[in-house]
Amino acid sequence: MNEGREPIEQLGHLTHLLKGMLESESPEKKQAQQIIHSLNEELKGLTIHKRIQPYDQVKLSRHPKRPTGFELISSVFDHFTELHGDRCYSDDAAIVTGIARLGDIPVTVIAHQKGRNLEENLKCNFGMANPEGYRKAKRVMKQAERFGRPVISLIDTPGAYPGIGAEERGQALAIAENLYLMSRLQVPIIAVITGEGGSGGALGVGLADRLLMFENAIYSVISPEGCAAILWKDAKKADEAAVALKLTATDLLGMGIADQMIKEPTEGAHADPHQAARALQDALIETTLELLAIPLHRLLAERTTKYRKIGVM
Amino acid sequence: MFKLFPSCPACHSTHFIAFLKKDLYRCNRCGHLMRISARRRLGMLLDKGSFKPMAEPLVTTDPLVFPDYHDKLLEARKRTGLGDAIIAGTGRIAGMDLALAILDSHFIMASMGAYVGEAICQLIDLAIERRYPVVITICSGGARMQEGIISLMQMAKTAASIAQLQDHRLPYFAVLTDPTTGGVTASFAMLADVIIAEKGSLIGFAGPRVIAQTIGQDLPQGFQKAEFLLEHGMVDMVLDRHEIRAALENLLMLHKTRPYFHQRSPYERRS
Numbered sequence: 001m002n003e004g005r006e007p008i009e010q011l012g013h014l015t016h017l018l019k020g021m022l023e024s025e026s027p028e029k030k031q032a033q034q035i036i037h038s039l040n041e042e043l044k045g046l047t048i049h050k051r052i053q054p055y056d057q058v059k060l061s062r063h064p065k066r067p068t069g070f071e072l073i074s075s076v077f078d079h080f081t082e083l084h085g086d087r088c089y090s091d092d093a094a095i096v097t098g099i100a101r102l103g104d105i106p107v108t109v110i111a112h113q114k115g116r117n118l119e120e121n122l123k124c125n126f127g128m129a130n131p132e133g134y135r136k137a138k139r140v141m142k143q144a145e146r147f148g149r150p151v152i153s154l155i156d157t158p159g160a161y162p163g164i165g166a167e168e169r170g171q172a173l174a175i176a177e178n179l180y181l182m183s184r185l186q187v188p189i190i191a192v193i194t195g196e197g198g199s200g201g202a203l204g205v206g207l208a209d210r211l212l213m214f215e216n217a218i219y220s221v222i223s224p225e226g227c228a229a230i231l232w233k234d235a236k237k238a239d240e241a242a243v244a245l246k247l248t249a250t251d252l253l254g255m256g257i258a259d260q261m262i263k264e265p266t267e268g269a270h271a272d273p274h275q276a277a278r279a280l281q282d283a284l285i286e287t288t289l290e291l292l293a294i295p296l297h298r299l300l301a302e303r304t305t306k307y308r309k310i311g312v313m
Numbered sequence: 314m315f316k317l318f319p320s321c322p323a324c325h326s327t328h329f330i331a332f333l334k335k336d337l338y339r340c341n342r343c344g345h346l347m348r349i350s351a352r353r354r355l356g357m358l359l360d361k362g363s364f365k366p367m368a369e370p371l372v373t374t375d376p377l378v379f380p381d382y383h384d385k386l387l388e389a390r391k392r393t394g395l396g397d398a399i400i401a402g403t404g405r406i407a408g409m410d411l412a413l414a415i416l417d418s419h420f421i422m423a424s425m426g427a428y429v430g431e432a433i434c435q436l437i438d439l440a441i442e443r444r445y446p447v448v449i450t451i452c453s454g455g456a457r458m459q460e461g462i463i464s465l466m467q468m469a470k471t472a473a474s475i476a477q478l479q480d481h482r483l484p485y486f487a488v489l490t491d492p493t494t495g496g497v498t499a500s501f502a503m504l505a506d507v508i509i510a511e512k513g514s515l516i517g518f519a520g521p522r523v524i525a526q527t528i529g530q531d532l533p534q535g536f537q538k539a540e541f542l543l544e545h546g547m548v549d550m551v552l553d554r555h556e557i558r559a560a561l562e563n564l565l566m567l568h569k570t571r572p573y574f575h576q577r578s579p580y581e582r583r584s
Contacts, residue, residue: 246377
């Protein structure tokens with residue numbers, strides 16, 4: 001999708017040059033006219049990718065065929081052993097947790113799970129976790145700390161579930177406690193936004209030493225539809241809100257919130273899930289090794305500083 | 314806007330402003346607690362003249378250059394006389410020192426952007442430096458949408474600051490007032506050692522409208538009210554407005570540190 005960008009920019013530059021030439025006297029003027037003519041001929045046989053808009057990326061991040069948490073886990077890790085339940089109330093299928101090997105490094109994996117069809121989605125609640133999901137994640141992170149396993153969190157959620165039961169059982173507390181724990185967890189944490197990074201629901205398993213984002217993933221404080229509904233009383237203006245919220249991987253890299261972008265196949269991750277998974281695996285191995293080489297006290301100090309300076313001049 | 318005879322938003326009865334002030338903005342007909350500014354609440358909590366404000370934090374004000382946000386900020390600053398939705402500093406309750414912050418719902422629904430987040434963190438730094446207990450009186454619509462991802466990240470940094478405060482074994486008491494929702498509830502609000510909820514306040518993660526929309530049915534009576542949270546084990550006590558100062562005084566007194574605290578536990582991990 002990004003291949004279209006460079007030629008368009010070059011074309012803009014060229015047009016600018018040509019305009020300058022046209023304004024001057026011949027023989028440059030004649031040359032310019034010739035170039036324009038030949039360009040027009042070339043353009044006839046050319047299709048240029050339209051520059052992808054933020055809202056298109058929002059749609060790609062939610063694409064029904066986009067690789068799910070389970071699918072990414074099975075192609076990125078070996079020996080994945082799923083661990084169930086928060087030891088308190090239930091097992092939340094919206095967040096999958098377990099132990100696995102990344103190359104030859106044992107890691108703890110946390111992943112949001114969206115379903116492929118209605119039946120699956122009813123089970124995993126469209127990737128919207130209840131407090132039990134966050135508490136299960138907390139349980140496995142504490143284990144990871146005790147056994148010295150890096151934590152890898154694959155995030156893809158519209159947000160934490162807004163339901164009656166979720167409020168009764170302390171959705172806010174569950175997320176807050178995870179932020180507290182992750183801010184000082186004594187192992188490296190890598191978070192990857194693989195699809196939708198929906199606000200507190202994403203951050204609740206997303207405080208990390210490194211934040212990676214797939215090229216068409218988004219991460220935002222509110223959905224563009226929600227933002228448009230509040231600001232302009234019109235959810236249909238979501239495309240404008242998507243621009244204003246600066247929620248794409250490129251935006252987040254620019255603001256220094258994301259650390260690395262993982263390339264996707266041209267049509268999006270769903271077009272070639274294996275290629276996407278391989279790119280993710282490469283990025284994860286490299287980042288994990290890099291973080292494991294940092295002494296613990298420095299890792300923790302850097303994590304604290306990284307978040308503390310966000311928004312500060 | 315100043316009104317000589319404001320009416321109660323709950324029962325619509327009319328009150329004379331002078332009596333209302335004396336009653337701490339509590340309706341004497343129905344008991345409803347009206348929303349009040351941070352300055353007014355400050356006066357209700359602290360010993361007179363003891364408040365010393367912190368310096369304003371230096372933060373990026375409009376990181377996304379979000380449509381109309383700049384004007385909205387300027388308008389709110391002019392109207393409230395505040396730098397943002399929070400005042401923070403040190404003061405005393407019954408002669409006992411504390412670090413205090415109060416959020417103000419009249420400033421863009423006390424939503425948390427970089428300013429509020431950094432102010433909370435600086436307050437906690439100050440508390441650690443002086444070994445003061447921390448009291449935060451909270452209300453908020455959540456993270457400030459107009460600051461996008463920067464506002465979301467304030468949840469992470471405030472939670473991390475609370476963790477540091479706990480490392481130093483300093484107590485933190487939160488007073489949750491109407492309304493406390495979203496990213497603020499899901500970060501520093503729920504992490505307090507003792508949580509006091511003001512009577513009748515709306516407290517939750519998702520807003521009631523969003524929940525009703527999601528589940529497609531009406532919400533039960535009293536859902537997400539302070540009393541509901543007490544029943545579900547989410548807060549320690551529900552108090553009327555005039556009881557809060559005394560409760561804080563009592564808590565501060567009960568948390569005075571003893572030398573025992575400074576001994577190292579044999580079970581503490583060294584890493």
